[in-house]
Amino acid sequence: MKPSDKAPSEKALVPFVSVDHMMQLIHHIGVEEMMSGIAGYIEDDFHRWELFDKTPRVASHSEVGVIELMPTSDGEMYGFKYVNGHPKNTKEGLQTVTAFGLLANVETGYPMLLSEMTMLTALRTAATSAMVAKHLAPKGADTMAMIGNGAQSEFQTLAMKAICGLKSVRLYDIDLAATEKCAANLAAQDIKVVICKTPEEAIEGAQILTTCTADKQNATILSDNMVGSGVHINAIGGDCPGKTELAAGILQRSDIFVEYPPQTRIEGEIQQLPEDYPVTELWQVITGTAAGRTSERQITLFDSVGFAIEDFSALRYVRDQLEATGLYHALDLLADPDDPRDLFGMLQRAAPGNA
Amino acid sequence: MKPSDKAPSEKALVPFVSVDHMMQLIHHIGVEEMMSGIAGYIEDDFHRWELFDKTPRVASHSEVGVIELMPTSDGEMYGFKYVNGHPKNTKEGLQTVTAFGLLANVETGYPMLLSEMTMLTALRTAATSAMVAKHLAPKGADTMAMIGNGAQSEFQTLAMKAICGLKSVRLYDIDLAATEKCAANLAAQDIKVVICKTPEEAIEGAQILTTCTADKQNATILSDNMVGSGVHINAIGGDCPGKTELAAGILQRSDIFVEYPPQTRIEGEIQQLPEDYPVTELWQVITGTAAGRTSERQITLFDSVGFAIEDFSALRYVRDQLEATGLYHALDLLADPDDPRDLFGMLQRAAPGNA
Structure with missing residues (x-):
């Protein structure tokens, strides 16, 4: 009955990165530098791809959106993300996507990090796009059409700048206010920004075409005749069943690269194609x-x-920054009695008056 | 660009129930009263069973344990639990099972509650056992054999006392220290406690037989000849592939009741039986x-x-106590910019020097 029983033990505390701490971390490291760093971690994990536990995400669909759990493990660490997708949220002043995630120790099952992931998902999505473009875009590509100027657009642009040497971005959105918001946010970021009135204007002279729109429907953001040869298409927005952005004709003229085929065939642009259509991992x-x-x-x-x-x-990247930056709280998430079999005793010793 | 952007908006804050707050909540309500309350919520949700999204849990197995995600939804709220099972943890001074959980709003995908669930799982497991025993145990059952005196044993005993009118518990564990711990914890709980030297002695005169042991193996905690007629067996410990507690002969003489057959056939005692063996939901x-x-x-x-x-x-039960008790923190888990499309602007306005 040590009095210290009443204070959570160190094992009971899980580092938690709040939104505020995540933003401090991004500013401390620099947004471009942090996306470059995350891209490096992603590339490392793609090198180790075969040893991961992989499963399509576990989705709970409703009429207005989806809530998903995305687990994986490399045998030493386990991670998962909670993420929702609710396109109609924007109209209600809410985020389309919110997320948080966790890393745990496979050896003990104990959580090691809980983190906000709304911000972090924005960075990792852009970092992935740019890491992939580094491998696939035409040599010397320095101009990107950014179609869809929502929450992901600035991050996409700056990741392409940091990782692929992008010099110019051509913005288009059906809502000019979104384009103006994006242009204003990029004004001081040392990149040429061109506001375009049509998607056709946006893709003029661009070697990288990024589509990132949010409507939950089969849309045609890029039609077949808009896309010429010698480009890299970075299609972000087609990411759940019934939600695509590209005309099927574009897919048929392209070499298609995907993350994890069993998931992409359900959620990606290729849901428009036969199930055995060849893609490259x-x-x-x-x-x-x-x-x-x-x-x-x-x-x-x-x-x-x-x-x-x-x-x-x-999440691995964020965890590796914690010690040096101290940008986290210790969260009292786990009950950790001195004797693991004595959960009830721990509860009793916490009774009011047992101080 | 309101300065208030820098403080998280209310929508960005998620109520978080720490281990300390959970223990305060249990003491505030009373452990027996809280298990009775939770049993009522569980019984209500069993009444609404058909409208829930149901899926076997998503498990990530390693050589030493398992990490699981357990999602479900009633169409209005979505919930999931993270839980590990690492029997070898006890020897290292860690909990076999730790857990936390979340409730979210299906309409928006926004989390509504994050809670520790190591303590809460202990309460809900015992509440479920007692709610089921109320329906299935012989009339007038007032004596329980409690075989396995680990972290769950006191909760099982007190839930049976509160919900089924249990008057006497007969304790047995292969480790006498566990039994003595359990007996000491129950000493002031207004129930007769008998320490037994063998499992045979523990089941003498008991109408409810509870098995709750932790070894990850096919064990025989109850052999066929130990179990007579007219009893209710509450088999808790057989809960993952390769981990069972009862001799197959007992199963064949019993009427078997389960929560969700697709999961129980993988994880429960009935993994010993043919796949089409009849069970009742x-x-x-x-x-x-x-x-x-x-x-x-x-x-x-x-x-x-x-x-x-x-x-x-x-989790629903806990959420319903928050307003009256105030026993939670507001956690800065969600990024919530004034303009949902302007995540980058929110980040920029949080830059140091932008105070």
């Missing part, structure tokens, strides 16, 4: 066991849906 | 669409593995 390009871009005139398409391993990498 | 007993106990001499067996809906019910 990105980890094989990164490890050199499959070809990436093989000619200047080729259209490469990254059919991005977001995979659990990328969140795992991002 | 508890929700049907509770709604009156299937028979429970039909004779005094019958052996009823609750093959308990723990199901997501019970955690959902327990």
Whole structure:
């Protein structure tokens, strides 16, 4: 009956990175530097792809949105992300996507990190896009069309700048206010920003075409005749059943690269294609066991849906910054009695008056 | 660019119940009263069983344990629990099971409650056992054999006392120190406690036989010849593949009741039986669409593995206590910019020097 029983033991405390701490961390490291760092962790984990436990995310669909759990493990650490997708939220002043995530020790099952992931998902999604574009975009690509200027657009632009040497971004959105918001946010970021009135204008002279729109429907953000040869398409927004952005004709003219085929066939642009349509797994390009871009005139398409391993990498990155920065709280998440069999005794000793 | 942007908005804050707050809540309400309350919520949700999204838990197995996610939804609220099971942890001074859980709003996908669930799982497991025993145990049952005197044993005993009118508990564990710990914890709880030297002695005169041991193996805690007619078996410990407690002969003489057959056939005692062996779903007993106990001499067996809906019910119960008790923190878990499309702007406005 040590009095110290009443204070949580160290094992009971889990480092927690709040939104405020995450923003402090991003500013401390720098947003471009942090996305470069995360891209490095993601690339490392794509190199180790085969040893991960992989499963399509566990989704709970409703009429207005989806709530998903995305678990994975490399055998030493286990991670998962909670994430929702509710396109109609924007109209109610809420985020379309909110997320948080966890890392745990496989050996003990004890959580090691709980973190906000709304901000972090924005960084990891952009970091993944840019890491992939580094492998697939035409040599010397320095201009990107950014179609859809919502919450992801600035991060996509700055990750492409930091990782692929992007010099110019051409913005288009059906809502001019979104484009103006994005342009204002990028004004001081040392990149040329062009506001465009049509998607056709946005893709003029661009070697990288990024689509990132939010409507939960089969839309045609890029039609077949808009896309010429020698480009890399970075398709972000088609990421759940019934939600796509590209005309099927574009897919048929492209070489298609995906994260995890069983998930992408359900959620990505390729849900428009037959189930056995050939695609290349990105980890094989990164490890050199499959070809990436093989000619200047080729259209490469990254059919991005977001995979659990990328969140795992991002959480690993954040965890590795904690000690040096101290940007976390210790959260009293786990009951940890001195004698593990004595949970009830721990409860009794916490009774009021037992001080 | 309101300065108030820098303080998290109310929508960004999620109520968090720490271990300390959970223990305060249990003492505020009373452990027996709280288990009775949770049992009521579980029984209500078993009445609504058919409208829940149900899925076997998503498990990540390693050589030393398992990490699981247990999601469910009633269409209005979504809940999930993170829980590990590492029997070898006890030897290292760690909990076999730690857990936390979440409730979210299906309409928006926004989390509504994050809570420790190591303590809460102990309460909900015992509450479920007692709620089921209320339906299945022989009339007038007032004596329980408690075999396995670990972290769950005191909660099982007190839930049976509060909900089924238990008057006497007979304790047995292969480790006498565990039994003595349990007996000491129950000494002031107004119930007769008998320390037994053998499992045979523990079941003498008991109408409820509870097994709750932790070894991850096919063990025989109760052998066939130990179990006579007219008892209710509450089998808690057989709860993952390769981990059972009862001799197959007992199962064959019993009427078997389960939570969710697809999960119990993988994890429960009935993993020892053919896949089509008849079992009764508890929700049907509770709604009156299937028979429970039909004779005094019958052996009823609750093959308990723990199901997501019970955690959902327990989280609902906790959430309903927050307003009156104030026993929670507001956790800065969600990024919530004034303009949902302007996550980057929210980040920029949080830059140091932008005070």
